[in-house]
Amino acid sequence: MATDDKSWTKCTTADEVISVNQYISAAITSGIFAAMMVVVVVAMGEPWCIPIALVVTEIVWILAYCDWWLNKRLVxxxxxxxxxxxxxxxxxxxxxxxxxxxxxxxxxxxxxxxxxxxxxxxxxxxxxxxxxxxxxxxxxxxxxxxxxxxxxxxxxxxxxxxxxxxxxxxASIHDLQTVNILALIAALAALALCMSGVGVVVAYVLALLALLASLLGAAFSSSDTxxxxxxxxxxxxxxxxxxxxxxxxxxxxxxxxxxxxxxxxxxxxxxxxxxxxxxxxxxxxxxxxxxxxxxxxVRGYQDGYAQSQDPLTKAQQARPGSRWSVHPYVDGCNDTVRPDQPPH
Structure with missing residues (x-):
């Protein structure tokens, strides 16, 4: 029996599943974040940093959507x-x-x-x-x-x-999340540079790179099918x-x-x-x-799967004598691994 171990989502309780449209939910999360940042930027007298704050907001929206998809969608x-x-x-x-x-x-x-x-x-x-x-x-x-x-x-x-x-x-949404986490780190660094007042040009370049990474991540992550x-x-x-x-x-x-x-x-x-x-x-x-x-x-399939998950079965499969790849007469049927023969 072949097993597929690829899983990036988790299921949760019905109480924890977000009960409104995911796009609205992501917009609310990123909107609150954006409002807080704009207030801070204006209060510190750095209004030219607002465009960078908006880049951060866009990335936060994507991350909120990814979190919903991966963690708050399946009951x-x-x-x-x-x-x-x-x-x-x-x-x-x-x-x-x-x-x-x-x-x-x-x-x-x-x-x-x-x-x-x-x-x-x-x-x-x-x-x-x-x-x-x-x-x-x-x-x-x-x-x-x-x-x-x-x-x-x-x-x-x-x-x-x-x-x-x-x-x-x-893995597309997982990939999208990973790219945007990195993009968020870059965007926040750009915002910090801008608000320091000593690296505005560098900050804008870094924010642009973060924005491009976020957008390209959305375009290319769908290929991980x-x-x-x-x-x-x-x-x-x-x-x-x-x-x-x-x-x-x-x-x-x-x-x-x-x-x-x-x-x-x-x-x-x-x-x-x-x-x-x-x-x-x-x-x-x-x-x-x-x-x-x-x-x-049906019973045969269910019994076979249950047997494949039994700890004794897995222990037997892990023994050197069970891990042949060419033929058991060639590289298997021997649980004694010679010092000059690496385990398979």
């Missing part, structure tokens, strides 16, 4: 879960346009057993064994979050089925046109509510697995219906 619903599903549709980063391309996650929508293609949200939420993952949860409903479900459309047939959204996590290959998967297939051929996947991920969807300035969204922590292609592609042994396939 924890429970422990990570292992599920099996058929791929209805994919949402690769390459299909997103600016500024949506800053979201560099690679998403899949999975039909879950034992639901038929075209299943409604109500029927899917009541199904076994995974329907509860797609049902409205008391954690979010008690806090006023709107629940939309996730009707995923087969791009060939146009048929919509209630599906579980799963995301391999990209996620892919199923991060979890060791080959290509993932969807409906080939005759209702067959889609990949059946086993997926393990963190169960969350994504509050990053805004309607009339209020959060709405759906439950999902984010990020994917492990994924595996299981058996034959979809042939139009669930395999007769789908329950055994």
């Amino acid at each position: 924890c619903l429970g422990e990570p879960v292992s599920i099996v599903g058929m791929v209805i549709s994919i949402e690769p980063p390459s299909e997103k346009t600016w500024p949506g391309s800053l979201d560099s996650d690679y998403s899949l929508n999975l039909l879950l057993p034992n639901n038929p293609v075209g299943v409604s949200q109500a029927v899917a939420a009541a199904s076994a064994p995974f329907g509860y993952l797609m049902a409205e949860n008391a954690i979010t409903s008690s806090h006023g979050f709107l629940f939309t479900g996730n009707p995923a459309e087969d791009k060939v047939t146009g048929v919509k089925s209630e599906a579980l959204h799963v995301e391999f996590e990209g 996620a892919s199923p290959s991060d979890a060791g998967l080959p290509s993932i297939e969807t409906n080939k046109g005759d209702g067959t051929g889609a990949t059946i996947l086993g997926v393990t991920g963190r169960w969350v509510y994504d509050a990053g969807h805004i309607h009339d300035s209020f959060h709405e969204g759906h439950n999902e697995l984010h990020p994917v922590q492990q994924a595996q292609i299981l058996g034959r592609p979809w042939d139009g219906d669930w395999p007769d042994d789908i329950d055994e396939i």
